Amino acid sequence: MRSKLDRLRHTIGFELIGLVILIFGISKLFNMDMGKIGVLAVVFSIIATVWNYFYNILFDQAMLKHTGQLHKTTLIRIIHAIVFEFGLLFITLPILAWWLGISLIDALILDLGMVVFYLVYAFVYNLAYDKVFPIPQAKSSVY
Template sequence: MRTKLDRLRHTIGFEALGLIILIFGINQLLNMEMSQIGILAIVFSIIATVWNYYYNILFDKAMLKKTGQIHKTTIVRIAHAIIFEFGLLFITLPIMAWWLKISLLDALILDLGMVIFYLVYAFVYNLAYDKVFPIPQSKLPPTQSS
């Protein structure tokens, strides 16, 4: 399993880079004021940071319980990213509608665009992070033959 310090580095790096890309991207694509989208993005970043931290711990514990290991294949990484984003969507949708003074449907469309961005971003970021900071191999006791 990853250490708390490693998880903190992962989460802060993920959110900081994602914020930069998101704020500048929405500003360029939708011509929204950077201050308006920036405040919302920062609030969402805080929410996502907390969600990310606990979600990854729960995901790893569930994987360890189900499979006995925490190595994530490409398919598992895809599932990991999709489940994460749908959980975050559930949390952020009403906040976005309220802050931007738009309907829930408009907020859903905008949020789905952000989800698509973050699905791709989370997949690429986590693959890169695993390469740069590999998961330490736990020392398992040798198995005994029957």
């Protein structure tokens, strides 16, 4: 199992590297001001973190109310992820359109592109992280 310090390093590294790639990528691909994209990316990172915190509390409360337990099957995990992303999209879409001065449709396309980026990035980042910082082997007990 990973230590709290390792989890903190993982989280901070994920956010910082993701933000740098996203800021440079969007500013270059769409010829947008890097500072404007940077502010937006940091704000969205904060929004996503806060939304994640409250969403998970609400989701667990709903599960307890409707099922009486918190065990999440694969199907529930899929539903959990989809509802999280739709909630985040609902929150960020108007901000994205307003901040960049684009239509809601253009903002939706850009936002969906960011979702795809983060899905791929999370997969690659976690593979690389596990190679660079392997999970310490658990000590086995002798019975």
